[in-house]
Amino acid sequence: MSISTTAPTSADIGIFDALESQVRSYSRSWPVVFDRAVGSTLYDEDGRGYLDFFAGAGALNYGHNNPALKEVLIRYLADDRIIHSLDMFTTARRDFLQTFSESILAPRDLDYRVVFPGPGGANAVEAALKLARKVTGRESVINFTNAFHGMTLGALSVTGNSLKRGGAGVPLVHATPMPYDDYFNQDYPDFFYLERLLTDSGSGLNLPAAVIVESVQGEGGINAARAEWLRGLADLCRRHEILLIVDDVQMGCGRTGGFFSFEEAGIVPDMVCLSKSISGSGLPMALTLVRPDLDIWEPGEHNGTFRGIAPAFATATEAIRTYWQDDALERSTILKGARVESRFNAIVSEFGDAGIVSKGRGLARGLQFADGATADAVCHAAFERGLLMETSGPSGEVMKILPALTITDEELDRGLDIIAASVDEALTA
Amino acid sequence: MSISTTAPTSADIGIFDALESQVRSYSRSWPVVFDRAVGSTLYDEDGRGYLDFFAGAGALNYGHNNPALKEVLIRYLADDRIIHSLDMFTTARRDFLQTFSESILAPRDLDYRVVFPGPGGANAVEAALKLARKVTGRESVINFTNAFHGMTLGALSVTGNSLKRGGAGVPLVHATPMPYDDYFNQDYPDFFYLERLLTDSGSGLNLPAAVIVESVQGEGGINAARAEWLRGLADLCRRHEILLIVDDVQMGCGRTGGFFSFEEAGIVPDMVCLSKSISGSGLPMALTLVRPDLDIWEPGEHNGTFRGIAPAFATATEAIRTYWQDDALERSTILKGARVESRFNAIVSEFGDAGIVSKGRGLARGLQFADGATADAVCHAAFERGLLMETSGPSGEVMKILPALTITDEELDRGLDIIAASVDEALTA
Amino acid sequence: MSISTTAPTSADIGIFDALESQVRSYSRSWPVVFDRAVGSTLYDEDGRGYLDFFAGAGALNYGHNNPALKEVLIRYLADDRIIHSLDMFTTARRDFLQTFSESILAPRDLDYRVVFPGPGGANAVEAALKLARKVTGRESVINFTNAFHGMTLGALSVTGNSLKRGGAGVPLVHATPMPYDDYFNQDYPDFFYLERLLTDSGSGLNLPAAVIVESVQGEGGINAARAEWLRGLADLCRRHEILLIVDDVQMGCGRTGGFFSFEEAGIVPDMVCLSKSISGSGLPMALTLVRPDLDIWEPGEHNGTFRGIAPAFATATEAIRTYWQDDALERSTILKGARVESRFNAIVSEFGDAGIVSKGRGLARGLQFADGATADAVCHAAFERGLLMETSGPSGEVMKILPALTITDEELDRGLDIIAASVDEALTA
Amino acid sequence: MSISTTAPTSADIGIFDALESQVRSYSRSWPVVFDRAVGSTLYDEDGRGYLDFFAGAGALNYGHNNPALKEVLIRYLADDRIIHSLDMFTTARRDFLQTFSESILAPRDLDYRVVFPGPGGANAVEAALKLARKVTGRESVINFTNAFHGMTLGALSVTGNSLKRGGAGVPLVHATPMPYDDYFNQDYPDFFYLERLLTDSGSGLNLPAAVIVESVQGEGGINAARAEWLRGLADLCRRHEILLIVDDVQMGCGRTGGFFSFEEAGIVPDMVCLSKSISGSGLPMALTLVRPDLDIWEPGEHNGTFRGIAPAFATATEAIRTYWQDDALERSTILKGARVESRFNAIVSEFGDAGIVSKGRGLARGLQFADGATADAVCHAAFERGLLMETSGPSGEVMKILPALTITDEELDRGLDIIAASVDEALTA
Numbered sequence A, B, C, D: 001m002s003i004s005t006t007a008p009t010s011a012d013i014g015i016f017d018a019l020e021s022q023v024r025s026y027s028r029s030w031p032v033v034f035d036r037a038v039g040s041t042l043y044d045e046d047g048r049g050y051l052d053f054f055a056g057a058g059a060l061n062y063g064h065n066n067p068a069l070k071e072v073l074i075r076y077l078a079d080d081r082i083i084h085s086l087d088m089f090t091t092a093r094r095d096f097l098q099t100f101s102e103s104i105l106a107p108r109d110l111d112y113r114v115v116f117p118g119p120g121g122a123n124a125v126e127a128a129l130k131l132a133r134k135v136t137g138r139e140s141v142i143n144f145t146n147a148f149h150g151m152t153l154g155a156l157s158v159t160g161n162s163l164k165r166g167g168a169g170v171p172l173v174h175a176t177p178m179p180y181d182d183y184f185n186q187d188y189p190d191f192f193y194l195e196r197l198l199t200d201s202g203s204g205l206n207l208p209a210a211v212i213v214e215s216v217q218g219e220g221g222i223n224a225a226r227a228e229w230l231r232g233l234a235d236l237c238r239r240h241e242i243l244l245i246v247d248d249v250q251m252g253c254g255r256t257g258g259f260f261s262f263e264e265a266g267i268v269p270d271m272v273c274l275s276k277s278i279s280g281s282g283l284p285m286a287l288t289l290v291r292p293d294l295d296i297w298e299p300g301e302h303n304g305t306f307r308g309i310a311p312a313f314a315t316a317t318e319a320i321r322t323y324w325q326d327d328a329l330e331r332s333t334i335l336k337g338a339r340v341e342s343r344f345n346a347i348v349s350e351f352g353d354a355g356i357v358s359k360g361r362g363l364a365r366g367l368q369f370a371d372g373a374t375a376d377a378v379c380h381a382a383f384e385r386g387l388l389m390e391t392s393g394p395s396g397e398v399m400k401i402l403p404a405l406t407i408t409d410e411e412l413d414r415g416l417d418i419i420a421a422s423v424d425e426a427l428t429a
Helices: A014-019 A067-078 A089-108 A120-137 A155-156 A162-165 A190-200 A227-240 A310-323 A326-348 A372-384 A409-428 B016-018 B067-078 B091-108 B123-137 B153-158 B162-166 B192-200 B227-240 B311-325 B328-350 B372-384 B409-428 C014-018 C066-080 C091-108 C123-135 C153-157 C163-168 C192-199 C228-242 C310-321 C330-350 C372-384 C411-429 D013-020 D067-078 D089-108 D121-136 D153-157 D164-167 D194-201 D228-239 D310-323 D328-350 D371-383 D409-428
Strands: A034-038 A043-046 A049-052 A113-115 A141-146 A175-176 A210-213 A243-247 A273-274 A285-288 A357-362 A366-367 A391-392 A398-399 B035-039 B043-045 B049-052 B113-115 B141-144 B174-177 B211-212 B243-247 B272-273 B287-290 B357-361 B364-368 B390-394 B400-402 C032-040 C041-044 C047-051 C111-116 C141-142 C176-178 C210-213 C243-247 C271-274 C288-289 C357-361 C364-370 C390-393 C398-401 D036-037 D041-044 D051-052 D112-117 D141-144 D174-177 D210-213 D244-247 D271-274 D287-290 D357-361 D364-368 D391-392 D399-400
Touching: A014 B091, A067 A310, A067 B067, A067 B364, A089 A310, A089 B016, A113 B162, A120 A210, A120 A243, A120 A285, A155 B153, A162 C398, A175 B091, A175 D174, A210 A227, A210 C210, A227 A243, A227 D121, A285 D210, A326 A357, A326 A366, A326 A409, A357 C014, A366 A372, A372 A398, A372 A409, A372 B016, A398 A409, A409 D036, B016 B272, B049 B409, B067 B311, B113 B123, B123 B153, B123 B211, B123 B243, B123 B272, B123 B287, B141 B227, B174 C176, B192 B227, B227 D328, B243 D310, B272 B357, B287 C141, B328 B357, B328 B364, B357 D013, B364 B372, B372 B390, B372 B400, B372 B409, B372 D357, B400 B409, B409 D041, C047 C411, C066 C310, C066 D067, C123 C153, C123 C210, C123 C271, C123 C288, C153 D153, C192 C228, C228 C243, C330 C364, C330 C411, C364 C372, C364 D153, C372 C390, C372 C398, D051 D409, D067 D310, D089 D310, D121 D153, D121 D210, D121 D244, D121 D271, D121 D287, D194 D228, D210 D228, D328 D357, D328 D364, D328 D409, D364 D371, D371 D391, D371 D399, D371 D409
Parallel strands: A141 A175, A141 A210, A210 A243, A243 A273, B141 B174, B141 B211, B211 B243, B243 B272, C141 C176, C141 C210, C210 C243, C243 C271, D141 D174, D141 D210, D210 D244, D244 D271
Antiparallel strands: A034 A043, A043 A049, A113 A285, A273 A285, A357 A366, A366 A398, A391 A398, B035 B043, B043 B049, B113 B287, B272 B287, B357 B364, B364 B400, B390 B400, C032 C041, C041 C047, C111 C288, C271 C288, C357 C364, C364 C398, C390 C398, D036 D041, D041 D051, D112 D287, D271 D287, D357 D364, D364 D399, D391 D399
16 A cells, blocks of 8 residues: 655546536545545545545544445345335344344433434434424524534524525524533533523523534534533433434544443433444435434324435444444544544644644544634645545634544554644644 | 235334334335345345335336446445545546536536535435525525425425425425416416516515426326426526526436436426436435536535445446437337326226326326325235335325336336236225 | 695705605605695695695595594593503593494494504504414415515515515515415406415415405505405305404505495404504504404513504594494495596596506595506696695506595595596606 | 502403403503593592503603693694604604704714604614615624514514513524623623624624614613623624614613613614604604615615604604703703612612612613512502502513603602502512
């Protein structure tokens, strides 16, 4: 494997320019044409390797073309087993439900009904919001500053980013943003405003159906909520009879250590949204988990074409069998996360005056720079050295890494070396 | 291959009852557990075959596990090529764009930019509505009676079905329904009301950003718009500077004969939504095609995790290469459609007093019965005979078939025989 | 009394130009400063008289400074009786309720509870919409093409005029416009579209809380609904359990003959909005009448500062005592209306090629011209001759007259002569 | 004058029970029928006098039937001058504009265009919100906890009270509540949350068109904002290019001392809403004052029937001539307010354990009790002693007084004696 350390040559990208919409974004940062990928390495069409600290924005927690999943997937297809099945009963769906129940829910003492809401995370969020509104008979929802929940109209209405919100073309209503953990550097008590609004009948806040929250805000800038903040939120929701929806689309499936990102806090949400890495293989799949007594839907009241991509069920099942029978992956993720953190802390110290902040939990990690331009420069310098990372945060000021949980220590260190060099280049330029 | 002609034995479905949400629907009609599928036949776990006149609700126009696509797909995966890629440049995406441009757009003289809006049809619709609103600076949209465009909040707001609309839990606004073709049995001129509202500044209709329409309404009851109605609609939109969005999610990819369902009418929509059969293999994929001058998006203004499922691109490319280099499939589909129509007409005649109506275009066909119970009884009787069909229409009164376009004449006839027998059973019971 | 027949001299209007908002409208048509008014004559500050065929847009059905009402009003004030009383019990409120009940409701066999919703018509409409939504638990409302119901956000959402709607600055939602009577020159059956949408569960029309309608659309262009159309509407509402709200703000209080404009049709609305001429004196006052079983409000759930302008109650009571103890006014109004109609018909005949249409009912009458410019020219010519009229209709193409019901035959004829001369001038210019 | 000190006898209120809607509220607290009123005394139909510390909820700042205004009003009517004039030029409107400009705006160095938005405060608010949205092209508005701005749909959407909001029957959208001054007992910096949301492009707050605020929240519980808080708000609005609307409907016209309640803070709002006491006589009238460069309305884009109640203009003009030529009234109001405050402070001290709080500014004063029941008991005891007051605040926990500014010291002391006795009775019962 040869990782590129020089700038890529100009690729044949004319057809993209000619045909693809201006809305494309990642290809602007990485103007090469990728072809193959194994584990934590992507290869462009000229065979140059790129170390992937991005992992499909969290959709590839087990790496690209993970051999265990690949084998199951190819065998599944070779055997002419069902690919597309809407919400029909299939053996693949049954295997998944059984395995998910036995290896994920039962050991964590969780009791949920499983909704297959459609292929992506936005579907999981839209389904959760719908059901929360149906159950409570209320319309409004509390979201948090810098939240990201998806780009369909319902999901977008609880998302913070102003560029993305502006794209809706209609006023986004029914949601009120509240400060996420540490929004004020812990200068004020948690939930002081939300709690007050809820207890004051003259506050002007419509009583919400639900609160939707990410345990760690990925797109929002790798903001990790403290466990006690999450517990406080769960307690507030219970006291005010508001449903708590955890959007674990990006931070679930082991990204922060435990299978669910909220395990560490010891809370039990009323609904959980999963997607991205749930299939394990990168194939689209999403789940909305709901407390059994909330499952009051009529048959077909929510549906969709891609609720039963059975090859995704097959790899999802295999991923659970491979990685979630014991706590080895969880411990490894925490250790690797600590390794990143220590290295990031060293960078923060080294550039003491630059106001860099190390952020994150598990293997969702970030370095916050003074502005978006600096973070961009770091990512660009890293790309030149063969490392893929993206920025996040409201001004793109956070260099964000989501390495595959299966990354080797060697790969991790190599990437961290590149990051250190890239920060150095960007800040001393 | 042995097609079941007896009722299935009780399958092991306890885990579904215990774990899956009450919202599931198809599995209520077909309480068997499917496992394998080839061409137009699905097999349950006991090896019983079922003839598939349903084709993933239009997502499997080339049949289950089509050998050409299967080969490409397995080879793609075996070679460790990229599965998940957001909107990065990939060789698979480039091949698809090239092929789609050369074999689909160019021969039809169509000039569109391609948006990869997310994995499913609702994403394609949400993206189209967003862009239409951004371009025009208007909020409202005209939809049609009995339209179906998806279950996310934006898509749902232009959907007709009251059960599905009710599930939103918030008032669905910004859309005004207009009568679809033949809503009044052609007693009134086309667009008499819409046209009047648009020219009357006191009408109370907000000037719409767009009109969204299906050439044939599948979920709405296999209502096929006449070509002149579609042309009239396109003309009206042009005169009033309203964007015309054709939702070809279910009726595109050859379902009605031509690749696009609107070809027959000779119209050129401003935007086109594709999904379902676009990947060919049943893997999730969706496209929004937009007139080049409308492509005014900022980078990243619309995004999403599953915009680059490269195996789906690979099979989509192969499907175009296999089926859309000449007009063989189009002619075959039209012939098969005529075969169905003639058989349906015979059924209508035979049960002259029952008020059955034969509906549809190409291989989107339906028999409308007096009520939903009768249509249900027909489908149930057919299932007992080993044929899978679903109902559609506002009261489920339309028996709907969407066979794979690759179905053999023998299979088609066998299914039509079962339908004839099932109608007979249901109506003479 | 000397009625001006020459153009007014320039008045001192500098302070208006300097201080009043650009939004002013009537003063643009009539650039004179009015000072006194008696019966059907307004006097400018130079003593020139203007015959008033406009009557405060229907707020002065009993003429300016009607002597009977003036006497009561001055005595009321001289006696230091309460002017402002919110919704406290007052003798004036009691007298009004007693008189309204005995002389208006009882003889017509109407059973309503009276809401004092605030000072103006928009308050009456807002209160009716609120209560209809509370009672039914539904949000949407059916309004009609070219409806006008007021300028506050709720009332505006059911109003048709695009300039006025555009002023809202937010999308106006929750209302769907249906064709008013004769919108299609009776080419189609009444309610064919609304009825169909309501019976089709897939129509995409949210089941409405209420239908709001004017018996004659004043601002919309003096469109008079036929009695059978109103009966059909009432029947449709009853069958679908939709509340029927008649907005009688402009057409009530005898404008069309009977006290309520809907009497002629023999229907009984679920709610009625009254304002404009209800006080008789031109002082602000409004009522929302509601079917007793719909009166499910909590105390204070709707309120406002100007719900108890007691001098308005005093003149309202006196107006009923003076004019509504027998059917003299009703018969007189119908006769005068016929007098206008016959004269208008003569004008229509005389200018046979001009496409003039005579419209209206009772003393709400209009002449529709080919365009707004012609109607404007007629009104301008009439103003030069000392007659005040305004235009209405979506393009201002309807010359609209709402003379005081107390106008003398001499005044009426004089005004009609001016109209005839003005039409002649405008059309032969 | 004999003020009642015993409970009133049962009045003839049967007709109210039979005919008036359940929504009535004040008449529930004061079950007597009022008839006459002079200065600060209301008389019921049996001649019993009640001292009025309520003043039409702030609509009677110059007392009932103020002799100066009464004389002008009767003479105006006796002379057959115009009563109802829409927005035509009238001598009465001109006199008002001239006087308002010379005696109110000019001495305060204020430059506003005057909109006559309709008869009541809600109209003034609706007009301001419309224009703010039109000017900025934005939809959302910032309001404050416990705000009250009116009961029409637009005004209600920026109002806090949950009972009143619930009455809307549709979700109230486009407004986000922020903490009013002292909402957190000054534990946190002013505007810490709003400022942060506005500077964070990922906050999820739609950039607002305007902030709407009351200098003292009357209905919200007599919450008086500090001058520095108002200045901070004006500064924040200027920095973020958000329009500042001061709703001075209840607190304007001298209620807090200066003509405008915001004078003390030295701020200049972009728009000001006036109503209630602007006519002086209790007749309905309202104004929206707008910065000249914001006056971009089309003629007629906002209109309404009761924009020109000329007798109200006449008394409004006379009120300015009588009371606003020097600072006598302002000084008197401040002195009387201090007199009330000192007496209230004594009550707070006397009942030290009861947690009573003295609130307010000028002659808008309140005593906050532990709960609504206590405040109710105080008001009830006062009514038994012949004093009229109401409660306010989210739980009705604030005894609120708005005496006429023209109240005599003797009357004021008499009322304060009754309050002291009533508090004593309520708290020691």
